[in-house]
Amino acid sequence: MTVRQVKVTVKMCLGYRKCIFIVLTLFGLIFFQHNISNVESWKNHLVSALYKVQNRIQPSNLSETHQAFHHKRTPYCPHLAQPLSPEEELEERNLLDFIAWPQPPFGSEAPNLSQTSDPVHSHFTIVNAKNWSVGDQLEVHVQLRDFKGRPKRYGGDLLLARLHSLKDRAGVAGQVLDHRNGLYSARFPLLWEGSAQVDVVMVHSSEAVAVLQRLREKRPDRVYFSSIFGQGNHSEKMVCNMCLPPDQGPLCNFTDLHTGDPWYCYKPKMLSCDTRNNYVLEGSLENIINSKEELLFQSGVNLKVPIHASTSNAIIVLPSRKGDSTQKLDHAKVATSGYYYQDIWRSLGGVTKRQFDGASITQCLTNKLVYMYGDSTMRQWYEYLVTVIPGIKEFNQEGGVKVGPFMAIDLTHNILLKFRFHGPPIVTRTTLMAHKLRYIANELDGLTGGPDTVVALSVWAHFAPFPVEVYHHRLWQIRKAVVRLLDRAPGTVVVVRTPNPRAQDRDLSLKFSDWFSLQLDTVLRAMFEGLDVLLVDAWQMCVAHHQPHDVHPPRAIVMNMVDVMLSHVCRDRTKKTE
Incomplete structure (x- = not known):
C-alpha cells in the first residue's frame, strides 16, 4: 500500500465516519512495513531490556518479527509444552541469541585429546609493561594451545581471570574477551596501590563446552526425581520430572495452574494422582558421555586448571595520578x-x-x-x-x-x-x-x-x-x-x-x-x-x-x-x- 493509494482511499471515504478507522489502519500498515525492515537492527537486544514496563509492544507486532531471528523455538518437552505468549516467545529467542556460544569447527564427534585446549601448553602475557597507577586498566593476552603445543585457531573456551593481592586481601574479577581465534584478552581496572598478581584459569576447553551444550539440550533427563503416592497401607514410588516420555504410561499432571511451571509423575497403577505425598531427588544417569569425551573433563588436566604467565604475572601499582580514580572509572568498559x-x-x-x-x-x-x-x-x-x-x-x-x-x-x-x-x-x-x-x-x-x-x-x-x-x-x-x-x-x-x-x-x-x-x-x-x-x-x-x-x-x-x-x-x- 503506497501513500498515493491512501490518498485515493481518503477521497472515496470523505463524509463517512467509519472511514476514519480505515485510514488510520492503512497509515499503520505503512508504518509497520517500514519498521519490519529495521528488525535486524535490534535483533540482539533482549525483550526484557526493551520493556521498561511489561507489555508495552502489542503482541501482533511481535509475532511478525519472528522471521528475523536465527533461533527457532524447539520447546523442551514439546508433547507437553504449553504455548507461549508472543512476548515470551520473542524474548526467549532473543535470549538464545544473546547467550549463543562459539562452536568448535567439528561435527558431533569430539576430536582426539591432542587437538583440544591444554592449559599447560597455553600461556598469558601482560601487555605493555609500564608504570601502572591506580585508575589505569591492565590488559592481558592469553594464547590457547593444544596438547601438542600448537596454537588453537578457534575460540569457545571458558576462562576466568582475577587480579589479586594476598598481602592486601584484595581482588577484582577480570573481563574476558574471546577473539574466536584461540586468542583471548582479560582486562582489569587497577583499584589499589601495591603489588598484585594475575590469575587465569581454564574452566573448560571449547571442546568440553560443546559436550555440555549437547547434554543440556539433549539429555535434561540426566537427573530425575520421584514421589511416593500412598493411601492407607498401600504406597507406590513413581518417577517424576519436568518432562517425561509419553510412551511409558499415563501421567499425573502437577503443572502449576497460575505460573504454568511444569511437573509430572507417572501415574500409580492402583492409586489416584491426588495421593502424592512427597518429593525427592531419585538419582542421576551414568555413562552419558563416551570414553573420548570423558578425557575432556579431567581434574588437574583440563578442568578448572591454571594457565601460567609466559614471563611474570606480577605488577606494581603506583598511586593515582589523577586523585581518586576509583570514582571516575568507565564502568561500561571495565564491566566491574x-x-x-x-x-x-x-x-x-x-x-x-x-x-x-x-x-x-x-x-x-x-x-x-x-x-x-x-x-x-x-x-x-x-x-x-x-x-x-x-x-x-x-x-x-x-x-x-x-x-x-x-x-x-x-x-x-x-x-x-x-x-x-x-x-x-x-x-x-x-x-x-x-x-x-x-x-x-x-x-x-x-x-x-x-x-x-x-x-x-x-x-x-x-x-x-x-x-x-x-x-x-x-x-x-x-x-x-x-x-x-x-x-x-x-x-x-x-x-x-x-x-x-x-x-x-x-x-x-x-x-x-x-x-x-x-x-x-x-x-x-x-x-x-x-x-x-x-x-x-x-x-x-x-x-x-x-x-x-x-x-x-x-x-x-x-x-x-x-x-x-x-x-x-x-x-x-x-x-x-x-
Whole structure:
C-alpha cells in the first residue's frame, strides 16, 4: 500500500465516519512495513531490556518479527509444552541469541585429546609493561594451545581471570574477551596501590563446552526425581520430572495452574494422582558421555586448571595520578561491579556499601519484613542474619532440615525473617512434603509489600541441568510477579542474587558446570534489566575472592553480600545515587 493509494482511499471515504478507522489502519500498515525492515537492527537486544514496563509492544507486532531471528523455538518437552505468549516467545529467542556460544569447527564427534585446549601448553602475557597507577586498566593476552603445543585457531573456551593481592586481601574479577581465534584478552581496572598478581584459569576447553551444550539440550533427563503416592497401607514410588516420555504410561499432571511451571509423575497403577505425598531427588544417569569425551573433563588436566604467565604475572601499582580514580572509572568498559580490599567488598557505582554488625543490622531492619526465596545460596543469607542479629529467635515451621520453610522473629524490634525454597526442580536428597512445594511467583503475589518489606531472591543452582527455556520461563513468571508487587506496593525493596562459580569435578560438571551457571547468570541479568531491582553480583564477588569456589561461598563472602543488600535497604533515600 503506497501513500498515493491512501490518498485515493481518503477521497472515496470523505463524509463517512467509519472511514476514519480505515485510514488510520492503512497509515499503520505503512508504518509497520517500514519498521519490519529495521528488525535486524535490534535483533540482539533482549525483550526484557526493551520493556521498561511489561507489555508495552502489542503482541501482533511481535509475532511478525519472528522471521528475523536465527533461533527457532524447539520447546523442551514439546508433547507437553504449553504455548507461549508472543512476548515470551520473542524474548526467549532473543535470549538464545544473546547467550549463543562459539562452536568448535567439528561435527558431533569430539576430536582426539591432542587437538583440544591444554592449559599447560597455553600461556598469558601482560601487555605493555609500564608504570601502572591506580585508575589505569591492565590488559592481558592469553594464547590457547593444544596438547601438542600448537596454537588453537578457534575460540569457545571458558576462562576466568582475577587480579589479586594476598598481602592486601584484595581482588577484582577480570573481563574476558574471546577473539574466536584461540586468542583471548582479560582486562582489569587497577583499584589499589601495591603489588598484585594475575590469575587465569581454564574452566573448560571449547571442546568440553560443546559436550555440555549437547547434554543440556539433549539429555535434561540426566537427573530425575520421584514421589511416593500412598493411601492407607498401600504406597507406590513413581518417577517424576519436568518432562517425561509419553510412551511409558499415563501421567499425573502437577503443572502449576497460575505460573504454568511444569511437573509430572507417572501415574500409580492402583492409586489416584491426588495421593502424592512427597518429593525427592531419585538419582542421576551414568555413562552419558563416551570414553573420548570423558578425557575432556579431567581434574588437574583440563578442568578448572591454571594457565601460567609466559614471563611474570606480577605488577606494581603506583598511586593515582589523577586523585581518586576509583570514582571516575568507565564502568561500561571495565564491566566491574566492585572489588575487595582488606577482605571488604567495595561496590563501584550505585549505593555506597557499608559494613554492618549485629547492632547496625538490627537498627536497619527494625519494623521490617524480610522474605527470602530461592535455593540454598539464599538460605545462607537467612542463616547468616539469624546468627548475627541479637535476640532473634527461630520458630519451627515443620520444614525440612535443609529446605525449610524457616522463620525467625525479633519481637523487641519487630523484625521478621522468612525463607522458603523455590518450587521444583529441587536437586536434593532431602525428602519434601508435596504440599510444602511453592512457586516464588505465587508467593510474591501473596505479599502486601511496601517500604517496610524486603524481598530477596536467588534462583539458579538447581536449574543448571535443564534447558535454558525452562529457566527463562521460571524467571519470566517471577519477573511478572515482581512487576505486579512493585506496581501495587511502591517502595518494596527487591534484591536478586546472581549465580556463582563452584568446585568442579567430572561428574559434577556434567550436571552443574560453571558454564551452565554463567549462562544462567547472563539470562538472569537480562531478565531483570530495567526494573527497580538490586542485583548482588555474586559471580564477581566469588571470582575476585581468594577463597576456593564453592556453590555455598564461605562466610566472609556471604557477609559482604548481605552487607550489599542492607546498604541498599537502608540507604539514604534523600540523596541521589550515582
